[in-house]
Amino acid sequence: MEPVIKITNLRKSYQNGVEKKLVLKGIDLNVTPGQIIGYIGPNGAGKSTTVKIICGLIDSFAGEVLVNGLNIKKDPVEIKRQIGYIPESADIYESITPVEYFTFIAEMRKLNVRETLEKAKRFLKYFEIGENADQRVGSFSKGMKQKILIISALLHNPEILFMDEPLSGLDANSVIKVKEMITQMAREGKTIFYSSHLMDVVEKVSNRIILINDGQIIADGTFNELRGENHDESLEKMFARLTGHLESNRFELNETLKNE
Amino acid sequence: MKISAKKILLPLKLFIENSGADYSQVTQLVDLKLMLDNRRKLPSGRNRKEPKNSIFRQALSFILVGVFMTLMLINSNDPYLSIFIFQTMLMVMNSITMLAEYSVSLFDPRDNNTLMPLPVNGQTMGWARVTHILIYLFVLSMGMMLPGIVLTFVKFGGPTAFLFFISVFFNTLFTLFITVYIYLTLIKLMDGEKLKDAMMYLQVGLTIIVFVAYQIIPRRLIPENGQEMIMQPNWYFAFLPPAWFTSFSVILKQSTIQNIVIGGIGLIVPIGAILFISKKLFHGFNEGLIKMAGQATGKKRNKKIKTRESLWFKISALIMGVDRKEFPVFKLMWKLSGRERLFKQSLLPILAYAVFIPAFTIFASGGLQNIENKYVTFLYFTIMSSSMIPTILTIGNNKHAEWIFYSLPNVQADKLFKASIKVGLTKFFLPAYLLIALPLFYFRGVAALSDIIAVFLFNCLITFVIQYIQTPHLMFTQEKTASQGGKTALKMFLVILIALPLGFLHSFLIKKNVWLPLTLPLVFSVLLLIVSRVSFPKRYNWKYVKDANNLF
Numbered sequence: 001m002e003p004v005i006k007i008t009n010l011r012k013s014y015q016n017g018v019e020k021k022l023v024l025k026g027i028d029l030n031v032t033p034g035q036i037i038g039y040i041g042p043n044g045a046g047k048s049t050t051v052k053i054i055c056g057l058i059d060s061f062a063g064e065v066l067v068n069g070l071n072i073k074k075d076p077v078e079i080k081r082q083i084g085y086i087p088e089s090a091d092i093y094e095s096i097t098p099v100e101y102f103t104f105i106a107e108m109r110k111l112n113v114r115e116t117l118e119k120a121k122r123f124l125k126y127f128e129i130g131e132n133a134d135q136r137v138g139s140f141s142k143g144m145k146q147k148i149l150i151i152s153a154l155l156h157n158p159e160i161l162f163m164d165e166p167l168s169g170l171d172a173n174s175v176i177k178v179k180e181m182i183t184q185m186a187r188e189g190k191t192i193f194y195s196s197h198l199m200d201v202v203e204k205v206s207n208r209i210i211l212i213n214d215g216q217i218i219a220d221g222t223f224n225e226l227r228g229e230n231h232d233e234s235l236e237k238m239f240a241r242l243t244g245h246l247e248s249n250r251f252e253l254n255e256t257l258k259n260e
Numbered sequence: 261m262k263i264s265a266k267k268i269l270l271p272l273k274l275f276i277e278n279s280g281a282d283y284s285q286v287t288q289l290v291d292l293k294l295m296l297d298n299r300r301k302l303p304s305g306r307n308r309k310e311p312k313n314s315i316f317r318q319a320l321s322f323i324l325v326g327v328f329m330t331l332m333l334i335n336s337n338d339p340y341l342s343i344f345i346f347q348t349m350l351m352v353m354n355s356i357t358m359l360a361e362y363s364v365s366l367f368d369p370r371d372n373n374t375l376m377p378l379p380v381n382g383q384t385m386g387w388a389r390v391t392h393i394l395i396y397l398f399v400l401s402m403g404m405m406l407p408g409i410v411l412t413f414v415k416f417g418g419p420t421a422f423l424f425f426i427s428v429f430f431n432t433l434f435t436l437f438i439t440v441y442i443y444l445t446l447i448k449l450m451d452g453e454k455l456k457d458a459m460m461y462l463q464v465g466l467t468i469i470v471f472v473a474y475q476i477i478p479r480r481l482i483p484e485n486g487q488e489m490i491m492q493p494n495w496y497f498a499f500l501p502p503a504w505f506t507s508f509s510v511i512l513k514q515s516t517i518q519n520i521v522i523g524g525i526g527l528i529v530p531i532g533a534i535l536f537i538s539k540k541l542f543h544g545f546n547e548g549l550i551k552m553a554g555q556a557t558g559k560k561r562n563k564k565i566k567t568r569e570s571l572w573f574k575i576s577a578l579i580m581g582v583d584r585k586e587f588p589v590f591k592l593m594w595k596l597s598g599r600e601r602l603f604k605q606s607l608l609p610i611l612a613y614a615v616f617i618p619a620f621t622i623f624a625s626g627g628l629q630n631i632e633n634k635y636v637t638f639l640y641f642t643i644m645s646s647s648m649i650p651t652i653l654t655i656g657n658n659k660h661a662e663w664i665f666y667s668l669p670n671v672q673a674d675k676l677f678k679a680s681i682k683v684g685l686t687k688f689f690l691p692a693y694l695l696i697a698l699p700l701f702y703f704r705g706v707a708a709l710s711d712i713i714a715v716f717l718f719n720c721l722i723t724f725v726i727q728y729i730q731t732p733h734l735m736f737t738q739e740k741t742a743s744q745g746g747k748t749a750l751k752m753f754l755v756i757l758i759a760l761p762l763g764f765l766h767s768f769l770i771k772k773n774v775w776l777p778l779t780l781p782l783v784f785s786v787l788l789l790i791v792s793r794v795s796f797p798k799r800y801n802w803k804y805v806k807d808a809n810n811l812f
Contacts, residue, residue: 057376059547076546081379091373093292095299107288108378136299153377 002069004160004191005031005054010063012049012215023049024061025215031193033159036186038206039195040235042243046215047195048088051164054193055085067160081109084158086149088165094138098124098148101137102155109156116155123151127177142169150178160191167198179205199236209235213243265290269391276391279538281383289380289388294395319403325353325753326407333408339416341491343424343509346408347431347502353404354397354435355470359463359609362393366443367459369552370657370739376546385549386440386542394436401432412509419512427505427526434501434530437537442466444541447548455551460605468612498522504529569594576686582679585672589679593735597653597683600736606652607684611692614645618696635700636770637763639715642693646719647755649684650727656736662809665734673732674800678792680735681727685720693719704770710778711766717784718762722755724791732805 010027013020023046031037041047052058054065056076065072067079093101099117106116124130127147137145146169153161163182167175182192182205196202202209203223211219211226219226219242226238265287269276276283329349333342366389375385405428413421446458495518497503504526507519573594576582582590597603618638665671693716700708769776 055377057372057550059550077379077381080377083377085377087373087377089373091371093296093371093374095296096292100295104288104292105378108285108380110284 001032003030003066004033004068005029005193006064006066007050007054008064010050010053010061010065012046012053012058012061023215024053026063027212027215027217029210029217031191033191034186034189035208036182036192036206037194038202038209039193039212040197040199040202040209040239041212042197042239045212045243047197047212048164050212051085051162051193051195055083055162056080057085081156082159084153084156084161086153086161086163086166088168092137092145092148095136097134097136098129098151099133101148102152105152105155111156120151120155123154126181127151127174143171143174146170147174158190160193161185162193162195164195165197166194167196167201175201199234199239203235211239211242218242263294263395265294265391265395268395272387272391275534275538276387278535279383279387279542280381281387281538281542282381285380285384286387286391289375289384290392290395293388293392316399319399322400322403323406326404329404330407330411334411337415338490339412339420339510339513340493340506342408342415343412343420343427344491344502344506346405346424347427347505347509350401350405350428350431351435351502352470352473354401354432355439355466356609357397357400358393358435358439359466359470361606362396363439363443363459363463363605365389365393366440367447367548367552369549372549376549380546382543382545382547383538386545387538389545390436390440394432397432397436398429401428416510416513420510423511424509427509430508430526430530431502431505434505434533437530437533439466441533441537441541444537444544444548447544447551451551456601460601460608463605464608464612468616472616493518493522498525501529572687576682576690580682580686582682583675586675586679586682589671589676590683593680593683594687596736597687600656600658602655602657603652603736606655607648607688610645610648610652611688614642614692615695617641618699622699634767635703636711636715636766637760639697639700639711640718640759640763640766641756642689642696642715643719643722643755643759645692646685646689646723647726649689649723650681650730653680653684653735654733654738656738658736659738662734662737672797672800673802673805674796676734677727677732677800678724678796681723685723689719690716707774707777710781711770714766714777714780714784717781717788718759721784721788721791722758724788724796728791728795728799732800732808734805734809 007027007029010024010029011022012024013022023044027046027050039047039050049058053061054067054072056072056079059073059076068082070079070082072079096104098120102117102120103113105111106113121130121133124133124147127150129144129147132140132144137148140148146166150166167178170178179201182194186192186207192205194202194206207222209219209221209223209226210217219229219238221229223235226235269283269287269290273283276286329346333345336342405424409421409425409428412424442462443459446462447455450458493503493507493516497507497518498521504522507521508523508526511519511523569591573591576594577587577590618635665676694712697708697712697715700711704711766777766780769780
């Protein structure tokens with residue numbers, strides 16, 4: 001099966017003071033349609049950078065990124081037309097209402113505004129914020145803003161959805177709803193690229209888990225495959241062991257707390 | 261009045277589409293920006309009415325500036341001279357407004373997360389940003405030029421007035437696109453923190469250049485011919501942008517080959533600039549936005565942050581009477597103000613004016629001896645800079661950090677605001693002010709000390725009054741929006757109206773009696789104490805601040 005996402009030797013560096021910090025050290029990855037990728041790793045591992053590069057939000061990098069056969073460097077606009085992206089932080093214009101925001105998204109994506117708004121309202125109802133459709137986003141909680149971002153990424157029915165820590169700020173009920181939504185989308189053959197450090201959600205929704213640490217992929221497979229290889233009872237344990245954080249700082253923490 | 265981008269951008273549709281941008285996306289992006297500008301300010305707790313876009317109100321106020329200029333030129337019978345001065349003034353005002361106010365909006369990366377994932381190419385993004393600013397610049401330009409156009413209509417006829425009107429549009433377009441060109445070139449050359457710093461210093465540098473050009477060019481080109489001033493156009497005027505638009509405006513009245521050629525440049529250059537910049541450089545707009553968001557790959561100096569307080573900090577705290585409760589805020593604001601780029605980007609060009617106005621007046625008058633009587637009056641003009649401090653102190657991207665002030669015990673609202681104003685006045689304004697005030701010792705000897713103190717106290721007084729009457733937004737928390745542009749120039753104009761009579765009064769007192777000016781520091785001190793110690797604590801409490809910011 002032809003991959004919908006094909007990444008070859010992806011490298012990215014940032015200048016940190018006088019030294020150059022390599023955040024991605026040659027990522028190679030093929031994603032086929034219908035896969036739910038759980039892209040996990042510790043803070044600063046390069047998860048968000050990978051997602052932002054694939055989505056065309058960072059344009060200076062080395063290597064090749066193809067989405068649906070299109071090169072992100074050459075056809076960023078066409079790729080953006082085909083994908084959906086849910087950012088990590090709930091950055092959204094505070095002075096407009098969800099309906100106004102969705103109208104704008106529909107116009108920019110050249111969708112039928114009336115139909116898009118009907119769809120958006122169904123989503124709002126699904127996420128239990130239907131009655132807030134005409135209120136300013138500025139008055140919303142972080143979780144409500146996050147729901148608006150999730151909805152706006154789905155309005156054009158994208159074949160590939162990138163989610164960068166999409167659950168931040170969401171309550172338990174909403175997390176269940178997002179998980180259901182992801183599963184349903186995968187059933188329809190859509191590809192989900194789910195970047196997170198929340199192991200329990202990744203463990204439950206993903207059919208392929210990719211563990212990234214220090215800019216490199218260190219594990220790749222289904223949960224069962226990874227568990228078989230590493231004899232770990234949970235993804236969280238496996239994650240901690242592979243990234244080398246299981247026991248390292250426990251003693252120091254105990255000592256520090258005592259001193260305080 | 262609701263502005264529809266679809267209608268007003270129609271004259272540019274051909275250019276927009278020709279560059280590879282999507283016209284409908286451009287208009288939608290501009291409409292969104294205009295809607296956000298309309299709603300940016302949250303209504304205060306007491307008045308929750310939807311705020312209206314102030315652009316037309318600002319334009320009305322700019323008409324006043326235009327009337328002021330028109331009055332100066334009412335006796336001129338030379339259309340070239342009148343229109344040249346208007347065009348120069350327009351170019352200077354537009355450049356200043358563009359550099360001081362709108363350049364921040366041009367590469368504002370705050371909505372990157374919203375806009376960058378959308379299928380929008382660089383040309384579309386570039387046109388949307390530029391035309392959004394163009395709308396504001398054009399409305400303000402028309403406001404300022406309207407009295408001049410009316411004067412031209414009455415004195416030199418309808419056709420010249422009509423061409424003058426058209427040339428205002430081209431003049432505005434030219435200024436805007438040249439500024440955009442400079443910024444886009446800079447973005448190509450560098451990135452990261454270095455780019456942001458370079459943009460800030462470029463802004464300050466360009467502002468000074470614009471001001472120098474404004475001071476020198478008219479003085480060199482307008483010869484005095486007995487009582488009446490006339491202007492003799494020459495071929496070398498082809499190198500002076502204001503002359504392009506002037507020649508174009510008078511082309512029907514003075515149809516010389518020279519005016520036709522130079523006027524033609526006024527059409528060709530802006531159109532050429534638009535075509536070149538939008539086709540060749542706008543594709544880098546998205547790249548610019550990404551770079552401004554700080555995702556840099558370039559080199560950056562590894563700056564060590566000083567932790568010890570400087571001597572100037574200690575002196576400042578002493579002369580501004582910072583008390584124990586104000587001190588922690590004073591210290592924090594002192595540090596933050598040196599690191600907040602948006603704040604420095606807005607304040608430094610204004611301080612640069614303050615220093616260069618007297619320097620060039622001295623230069624243009626042929627030396628200090630020729631302006632002895634004017635200098636004290638002149639010193640009062642520094643109010644143009646200090647009065648901006650309360651507004652500029654609020655500009656920054658730290659909206660989400662303001663909770664710290666509400667949550668800490670022992671932080672009094674009035675102390676917080678007073679300490680911040682004191683930082684603005686001493687750390688930034690005072691050094692510039694002392695530089696400007698120095699020549700006064702040349703005229704008045706030691707007696708100048710009382711004048712310098714008096715005018716500084718006057719600056720403090722007006723700055724405190726402005727803080728007292730303006731919405732109490734916390735420091736470095738307010739977005740800088742395009743709709744705020746123009747307000748700065750207008751505010752400067754209004755405070756000059758207050759400062760000018762006081763300057764004359766001060767000069768008059770100096771002439772009358774050697775001891776009389778000594779009363780002024782006393783009067784200003786008393787007024788300052790009343791505002792600072794009585795009025796401020798009465799108004800500034802946390803309820804007032806929270807209500808005004810729509811919090812909790």
